[in-house]
Amino acid sequence: MAFFDDLGKKISATGQSALQKTKDIAEISRLNSAISDLEKVVENNYNQVGRLYVALHPGDYEADFGGMIMSIADAEAKIRDMKDQIMALRGMVRCANCGAEVSAMSVYCDSCGAEMPRKKEVENLIRCEGCGEMVPRDKRFCTSCGRPIASVKPVVPATGGTCPNCGSELAGGSAFCTQCGYKL
DSSP states (O other): OHHHHHHHHHHHHHHHHHHHHHHHHHHHHHHHHHHHHHHHHHHHHHHHHHHHHHHHOSSSOOGGGHHHHHHHHHHHHHHHHHHHHHHHHTTEEEOTTTOOEEETTOSBOTTTOOBOOOOHHHHTEEEOTTTOOEEETTOSBOTTTOOBOOOOOOOOOTTOEEOTTTOOEEOTTOSBOTTTOOBO
């Protein structure tokens, strides 16, 4: 019977050892998770310190930070340009008064009521008499309802003028714009 008693003690000891290793692994995992959370706090605070420094010293930063600050400024300018391109592709502009996104066709801001500046693209549009949508002047039919558009052809003075499509200077009596090919 001593053999079975020894075997039972060895199995019990092995089970206790395995249980302890499982507890140790769980504790290691918990500690690694806590470390990861604290590292995120540190990284976030470093990020905030950097943002605050750049905001407080936009032009009087130390030379060691010059390359990084210029890189940030360049990246932010590119981001703004790309966001403007996205807005233009969506047919939207930003209100200079309140910053709201407004349809490029709007005369007034939907949010604050400020008058929106009219751009050349908007000036080259006419309102369809059928549905009220804005349609490019060079279209013969409304792209929304299909109604024929009474197009008004721009008159090019003998001395020249500007292209109604791209705004470039025209030679007197031209039938086409030399920059964009727009038929006058």
